[in-house]
Amino acid sequence: MFKNLFYRxxxxxxxxxxxxxxxxxxxxxVILILIITACNTAPGGxxxxxxxxxxxxxxxxxxxxxxxxxxxxxxQATLVQAVLGQPIPILLLIGLDSPRALAQDIAVRDPGxxxxxxxxxxxxxxxxxxxGVYPLRESDYTEATARCADxxxxxxxxxxxxxxxxxxxxxSLNDRALLAVTKIPDAQPDIPPYLTDLAVQIASQSPEVxxxxxxxxxxxxxxxxxxxxxxxRTRCQxxxxxxxxPTFVVRERALWAIVDLTDGVLVGxxxxxxxxxxxxxxxxxxxxxxxxxxxFCEKTTSLERGDWRMDFILTSSDGLRLxxxxxxxxxxxxxxKLVDWHVSYSATEAFGYSDAIGCPVFSQAAVVAFQGPVxxxxxxxxxxxxxxxxxxxxxxxxxxxxxxxxEQLFEFYNDGSFRVVAGNVGRGCGNNGTYRPVLRLAxxxxxAFATWDGGDWQDWxxxxxxxxxxxxxxxxxxxxxxxxSGGLGYYIEPGNGxxxxxxxxxxxxxxxxxxxxxxxxxxxDMITIGPCCNTDHQQGPERxxxxxxxxxxxxxxWYVAQMQxxxxxxxxxxxxxxxxxxxxxxxxxxxxxxxxxxxxxxxx
Amino acid sequence: MPKKRKHxxxxxxxxxRWVWGVAITAILGAVxxxxxxxxxxxxxxxxxxxLGGVTxxxxxxxxxxxxxxxxxxxxxxxxxxxxxxxxxxxxxLAQPPTHVYKHPSWDQAGYLGxxxxxxxxxxxxxxxxxxxxxxxxxxxQNTVYxxxxxxxxxxxxxKLPSAAPFSPENPFGILGLAYDCDTNSLYVTxxxxxxxxxxxxxxxxxxxxxxxxxSQLKNIDAFGVGVFNRTLGKRLYFGLARESEVWSVxxxxxGRIKGKPRFExxxxxxxxxxxxxxRRIIFRKSDxxxxxxxxxxxxxxxxxxxxxxxxxxxxxxxxxxxLPLN
Numbered sequence: 001m002f003k004n005l006f007y008r009x010x011x012x013x014x015x016x017x018x019x020x021x022x023x024x025x026x027x028x029x030v031i032l033i034l035i036i037t038a039c040n041t042a043p044g045g046x047x048x049x050x051x052x053x054x055x056x057x058x059x060x061x062x063x064x065x066x067x068x069x070x071x072x073x074x075x076q077a078t079l080v081q082a083v084l085g086q087p088i089p090i091l092l093l094i095g096l097d098s099p100r101a102l103a104q105d106i107a108v109r110d111p112g113x114x115x116x117x118x119x120x121x122x123x124x125x126x127x128x129x130x131x132g133v134y135p136l137r138e139s140d141y142t143e144a145t146a147r148c149a150d151x152x153x154x155x156x157x158x159x160x161x162x163x164x165x166x167x168x169x170x171x172s173l174n175d176r177a178l179l180a181v182t183k184i185p186d187a188q189p190d191i192p193p194y195l196t197d198l199a200v201q202i203a204s205q206s207p208e209v210x211x212x213x214x215x216x217x218x219x220x221x222x223x224x225x226x227x228x229x230x231x232x233r234t235r236c237q238x239x240x241x242x243x244x245x246p247t248f249v250v251r252e253r254a255l256w257a258i259v260d261l262t263d264g265v266l267v268g269x270x271x272x273x274x275x276x277x278x279x280x281x282x283x284x285x286x287x288x289x290x291x292x293x294x295x296f297c298e299k300t301t302s303l304e305r306g307d308w309r310m311d312f313i314l315t316s317s318d319g320l321r322l323x324x325x326x327x328x329x330x331x332x333x334x335x336x337k338l339v340d341w342h343v344s345y346s347a348t349e350a351f352g353y354s355d356a357i358g359c360p361v362f363s364q365a366a367v368v369a370f371q372g373p374v375x376x377x378x379x380x381x382x383x384x385x386x387x388x389x390x391x392x393x394x395x396x397x398x399x400x401x402x403x404x405x406x407e408q409l410f411e412f413y414n415d416g417s418f419r420v421v422a423g424n425v426g427r428g429c430g431n432n433g434t435y436r437p438v439l440r441l442a443x444x445x446x447x448a449f450a451t452w453d454g455g456d457w458q459d460w461x462x463x464x465x466x467x468x469x470x471x472x473x474x475x476x477x478x479x480x481x482x483x484x485s486g487g488l489g490y491y492i493e494p495g496n497g498x499x500x501x502x503x504x505x506x507x508x509x510x511x512x513x514x515x516x517x518x519x520x521x522x523x524x525d526m527i528t529i530g531p532c533c534n535t536d537h538q539q540g541p542e543r544x545x546x547x548x549x550x551x552x553x554x555x556x557x558w559y560v561a562q563m564q565x566x567x568x569x570x571x572x573x574x575x576x577x578x579x580x581x582x583x584x585x586x587x588x589x590x591x592x593x594x595x596x597x598x599x600x601x602x603x604x
Numbered sequence: 605m606p607k608k609r610k611h612x613x614x615x616x617x618x619x620x621r622w623v624w625g626v627a628i629t630a631i632l633g634a635v636x637x638x639x640x641x642x643x644x645x646x647x648x649x650x651x652x653x654x655l656g657g658v659t660x661x662x663x664x665x666x667x668x669x670x671x672x673x674x675x676x677x678x679x680x681x682x683x684x685x686x687x688x689x690x691x692x693x694x695x696x697l698a699q700p701p702t703h704v705y706k707h708p709s710w711d712q713a714g715y716l717g718x719x720x721x722x723x724x725x726x727x728x729x730x731x732x733x734x735x736x737x738x739x740x741x742x743x744x745q746n747t748v749y750x751x752x753x754x755x756x757x758x759x760x761x762x763k764l765p766s767a768a769p770f771s772p773e774n775p776f777g778i779l780g781l782a783y784d785c786d787t788n789s790l791y792v793t794x795x796x797x798x799x800x801x802x803x804x805x806x807x808x809x810x811x812x813x814x815x816x817x818x819s820q821l822k823n824i825d826a827f828g829v830g831v832f833n834r835t836l837g838k839r840l841y842f843g844l845a846r847e848s849e850v851w852s853v854x855x856x857x858x859g860r861i862k863g864k865p866r867f868e869x870x871x872x873x874x875x876x877x878x879x880x881x882x883r884r885i886i887f888r889k890s891d892x893x894x895x896x897x898x899x900x901x902x903x904x905x906x907x908x909x910x911x912x913x914x915x916x917x918x919x920x921x922x923x924x925x926x927l928p929l930n
Contacts (some may be wrong), residue, residue, distance in 0.1 A: 237877040243895075355906075356904070362800040362903065425675065527741075528736035
């Protein structure tokens with residue numbers, strides 16, 4: 001019957017049929033959409049592919065005034081220094097009308113508003129600035145400001161650059177009094193127009209912006225500049241600095257240029273699709289993590305410089321891993337990496353950490369890369385003698401206590417020598433810490449390993465370990481030798497404080513194990529190899545020592561230096577501290593470095 | 605003429621086609637409606653269940669009571685102490701804990717996440733690596749451990765299946781635990797096997813009596829988790845591990861996970877960093893949710909680096925939504 005009814009309806013009139021057909025088409029479409037919607041898996045899902053380029057993280061350095069002239073930045077620095085010398089170190093807002101100027105004046109003179117103007121331990125002035133003076137809004141009314149419903153009140157907003165702190169003073173002009181003060185940690189008020197201009201200038205003059213756009217933009221091409229980071233869902237979470245994001249729109253894409261107004265530098269640039277960034281958060285951390293991950297964690301990069309060529313990649317937990325290291329077409333190293341940092345603070349309590357270094361997201365690392373590796377010239381006596389490939393890893397809170405900053409350096413010299421270095425820049429959890437980086441180097445080819453006994457080289461026939469200080473050295477400082485059957489190889493010179501980098505001697509444990517093709521003994525990314533706090537040779541590599549022959553085989557050299565930190569004034573080592581500079585806290589670094597130098601026995 | 609005949613006969617073919625169209629449409633509509641009904645259906649809360657949180661029945665373990673601990677005792681899984689410890693809450697701030705006890709079996713699973721109790725005083729807990737995997741090997745990361753209320757002994761309770769093998773890109777397994785007193789259900793969020801490219805986490809409902817998986821929600825990397833009763837029914841709220849968002853999914857009156865998850869609210873911009881993830885979800889009173897947010901990017905993090913912020917929200921029963929209080 002149901003069918004007949006429809007039959008009759010359709011056969012009555014072609015026009016009706018067409019209309020109903022259309023209705024059913026629409027209905028089918030709606031139902032299809034309903035089904036798709038109903039079956040849609042809600043959160044998660046994989047990211048859609050996009051052709052939008054990524055962006056770049058800028059090296060953390062002030063713009064070079066010789067290359068990019070920024071008079072506004074220089075003028076601001078001069079002004080800040082002058083204000084820091086005043087009895088009330090607050091940079092005032094200028095160009096205000098009389099009521100606002102009066103409100104500002106009442107606020108800055110009130111002790112209740114001045115609570116965070118000076119460093120509590122030294123009394124040194126901190127950098128403070130009034131960002132805005134606004135009529136009190138209804139939403140500002142509290143018990144303390146209730147009278148403002150009938151009187152003229154203003155809200156004075158001050159930013160403390162040193163503490164990343166906002167202070168808000170509620171001022172009654174009728175009473176000429178500060179009614180209430182609110183302090184908001186880790187928050188920034190809206191910035192004044194001159195800082196907007198400054199941010200745009202920094203962005204426009206930055207080489208990273210020009211490189212991304214393909215041209216040097218005019219300042220008026222930036223939009224959204226005075227949208228402060230907090231309101232624009234953009235922040236500098238790691239530096240805890242005041243950041244804004246001038247944005248350059250190019251057709252369907254937008255280039256976010258995150259500018260750090262505390263330091264006056266560009267943090268980096270990030271492309272987004274215009275209109276697609278509704279839920280996208282572009283911040284210092286997301287920018288750095290995205291760039292590092294996509295550029296260095298997800299793919300191998302090749303480097304060729306002079307007679308050296310190699311590949312490198314950032315690992316999940318073994319730091320920067322070099323592979324296929326060649327010198328003049330001879331394969332020298334299969335791989336080199338830093339497996340763990342063991343940090344122990346007390347032999348009696350066994351307190352400490354085993355830190356892994358690596359990629360900033362989706363990794364086993366607790367101390368991570370905020371930027372990719374950099375390559376710089378090695379210069380001695382004004383001559384370029386080689387280059388260094390350097391990668392840094394930070395804890396989010398460094399240089400605060402119990403946060404860490406590690407470095408990896410691979411120095412390659414024109415004469416074929418090279419040095420693998422582990423560095424620490426504190427600060428750690430105490431001044432009685434010992435840092436033990438676990439370096440792993442897999443040598444290419446079949447080799448023999450020997451140690452100097454004071455008169456001759458003695459081959460190690462089986463896997464074993466030795467404490468550096470228990471061996472002898474040649475007059476040149478060579479303690480070990482790795483040699484292939486063709487007579488090519490390297491002398492190994494452990495650190496004894498001779499490298500001019502402040503190192504105080506490595507006191508290293510040296511382990512040599514056999515390389516296995518079919519059995520992974522650390523060639524892949526390693527989970528934590530050893531505990532934090534062993535003070536002897538049991539740092540992890542010993543687990544691979546099982547008396548196997550190592551004469552004329554593939555060899556793996558493990559090198560575990562031991563560096564004791566020191567916070568003695570004038571003698572700091574493996575340490576970091578905070579100090580005031582220009583009214584803001586900056587890190588004072590006291591690094592320590594360790595690692596052996598490999599000197600070619602004869603070059604290919 | 606042939607054209608005319610053809611024209612005459614066309615309604616028959618037309619009608620036949622439309623009958624099929626109608627039938628297919630009806631079937632598709634029915635399927636769509638069924639899917640939507642399943643996805644949106646909630647069982648109205650029965651009178652025996654109260655509104656709000658569902659942890660009212662949790663009690664102190666029997667062994668702890670026998671040792672002289674009271675309801676104010678703390679079961680702690682802190683940063684420096686491996687495993688579980690119990691101690692009396694200090695009477696004054698900044699005082700060290702007193703009456704500290706640790707059963708010999710309590711550090712077998714390495715560093716642990718936040719424990720939950722059931723109505724008998726049994727404690728459920730899961731491994732949670734801090735700065736490394738030395739004490740938290742990957743093979744243990746997807747196992748729930750149970751501390752028996754009577755003996756105080758910790759033992760493996762259930763080893764949850766992983767959707768994919770361990771990946772160096774993800775050192776975590778279980779992230780969140782929650783207990784529902786109404787249905788005697790243990791909920792576990794696990795991201796075991798997930799990596800940068802694939803999201804294969806699972807939310808489990810487990811029967812604490814039998815240790816069996818009752819229901820599950822797949823392909824979702826969830827973090828903190830908690831059950832809340834509304835008049836419209838029970839819902840399981842959970843934070844996402846990949847996004848600063850809280851979602852929920854309906855539960856039936858037996859605690860089974862039903863239908864499709866729904867978005868509740870975004871945490872983007874909240875707190876000092878603006879990108880916190882919801883690592884814990886706690887319900888207080890009949891209409892208050894506390895979301896404990898912290899940094900999480902699928903990598904390890906020292907306790908000293910982890911800044912936690914509590915975000916309070918209030919339930920609006922009219923709109924069935926949660927509103928931030930700050």
